[in-house]
Amino acid sequence: xxxxxxxxxxxxEADAQExxxxxxxxxxxxxxxxxxxxxxRDLMVFTNKRLILVDKQGVTGKKTEYHSIPYRSIxxxxxxxxxxxxxxxxxxxxxxxxxxxxxxxxxxxxNIYNVQSVLSDFVS
Numbered sequence: 001x002x003x004x005x006x007x008x009x010x011x012x013e014a015d016a017q018e019x020x021x022x023x024x025x026x027x028x029x030x031x032x033x034x035x036x037x038x039x040x041r042d043l044m045v046f047t048n049k050r051l052i053l054v055d056k057q058g059v060t061g062k063k064t065e066y067h068s069i070p071y072r073s074i075x076x077x078x079x080x081x082x083x084x085x086x087x088x089x090x091x092x093x094x095x096x097x098x099x100x101x102x103x104x105x106x107x108x109x110x111n112i113y114n115v116q117s118v119l120s121d122f123v124s
Contacts, residue, residue: 012107014038019045023052026066035118037106044104046118051093053102069095069102071122077101079116082108091115 019036020027027033027047035046041061043054051074053067073096080090089112092101106112 012038012110014043019043023054026052034122035115037104037110037115039104046122048122051119051122069093073097074119074123077116077119077123079112081112091119093119 014036016033016036020033023033023045028049031047031049033045033047037044041056043052045052045054050071051069053069055065055067057063057065075094075096077091077093078101080092082089087108089106089108089110091104091106091112093103094101106115
């Protein structure tokens with residue numbers, strides 16, 4: 001991920017094996033990271049069991065919030081592709097019990113269709 005993308009708040013693909021090592025204690029013994037996307041210090045992780053949103057807080061990033069969303073709780077989702085002059089694509093995920101969607105922004109180089117396909121496989 002380029003520095004400009006990080007400053008703009010755009011996510012890019014992260015190495016699933018490295019993320020799995022980083023989240024080792026958080027994952028169940030039978031859980032595997034399928035795909036991961038990095039946003040500066042934060043992560044959006046698709047495992048075979050759930051979606052995990054990792055929010056590193058503070059200056060040092062030592063304080064971390066892990067938001068776990070079971071796939072069965074996702075009611076629907078949408079993708080918005082990047083346009084000719086638009087630099088980013090968006091993914092919105094609606095979770096049961098919440099009126100506002102979880103929204104993530106991806107850089108134009110990342111194939112948003114792949115992200116949507118991963119989510120579709122796990123939700124259906």
